[in-house]
Amino acid sequence: MLRPRIIPCLLIRNKGLVKTEKFKDGKYVGDPLNAVKIFNEKEVDELMVLDIDASAEQREPDFELIRMLAIESRMPLCYGGGVRTIEQVKKIISLGIEKVAISSAAVENPEIIRSMADAVGSQSIVVVIDVKAKGLFGKQEVVTLNGKKSHGLSPVEFAKKCQDFGAGEIVINSVDRDGMMSGYDIKLIREMRKQLTLPMTVIGGAATLEDLSNLMKEFGVIGAAAGSLFVFKGKYKAVLINYPNKLEKREVLKTGLF
Structure with a gap:
């Protein structure tokens, strides 16, 4: 049975772990493999790893890095970045990754979603939708x-x-809230939840465990993902990989729905 999940999201650039603000100015925060080892010890629900430059640079996924991530990870792992073909999806799954995330490929050719789902199963195909306010009136666009x-x-x-x-999951990623720690875009999530029946994860803006708790209290079975919250600590944003302990996690998940 699907349950709510608390998901760290790791951003990869040049094989290093970075954290961005509004998708810009990536700050190096460490080695992704070390981060995975730490999250293993903290018994993380699920981990999302995104190579943020692969599609922009028209590169293939870094299969060797993916292989090493899969070897190290003791939790379900979702990988995205540069994935455009069915063959790439099959290879990533064969390396031990549970879910493959696509973005640009889905926007340019939504029918590829069905082909990928047919190849490896819908449960393994995640579509990441990056959302940004555009124009004078701040209309949200993909x-x-x-x-x-x-x-x-x-x-x-x-x-x-x-x-x-046939996507198995939708990830809503707010560009304007990325790294700003200003809270999730609850209005957009409400609109999405009304229209979707498949699993949904949201990322962009989480600043505190209370943000995660409030999200789950309103939406129930949902993935609460965050980047800055799990790699920074304190008002000066010292780099420290962290995750709620068992007691904290119990409080976050205490929605009365489960």
Whole structure:
């Protein structure tokens, strides 16, 4: 049975672990393999790893890094970055990764979602929808390539299309809240939840465990993902890999729905 999940999201650039703000100014925060080892010890629900430059640089996924991540990880692992073909998806799954995330490929050709789902199962195909406010009135649109390319698509309508084409999960990633620690975009999540029946994860803006708790109290079975919250500590943002202990996690998940 699917349950709510607390998910650290690791961003990879040049094989290093970085943290961005609004998808810009990536700050080096350590080695991704070391981070995975620490998260193993903390008994993390699930881990998401995204190579943020692969698609923008038109690179293939770094299969050797993926292999090493899979070897180290003792938790379910979702990998994204540079994935464009069915063959790449099959190879990543064969290396021991549970879920493969796509973004640009899904926007450019939504039908590829169905082909990938047919190849490895819907449960292994995740579509990451990067969302950014555009224009004078701040209309939310789907963007790709680190937020640089706008497609004029409604996030909600595009998410429904991904669901129809067989995606197993949708990840909503708020560009404007990335690294800002200003709270999740609850309004957008509400709109999404009304339209989707498949599992959903949100990322962008989490600053405290209370943000995770409030998200789960309202939406129940949902993935609460965060980057800065799990790699920084304190008001000066000292680099420290962290995750809720068992008691803290119990409090976060205490929604009365389970």
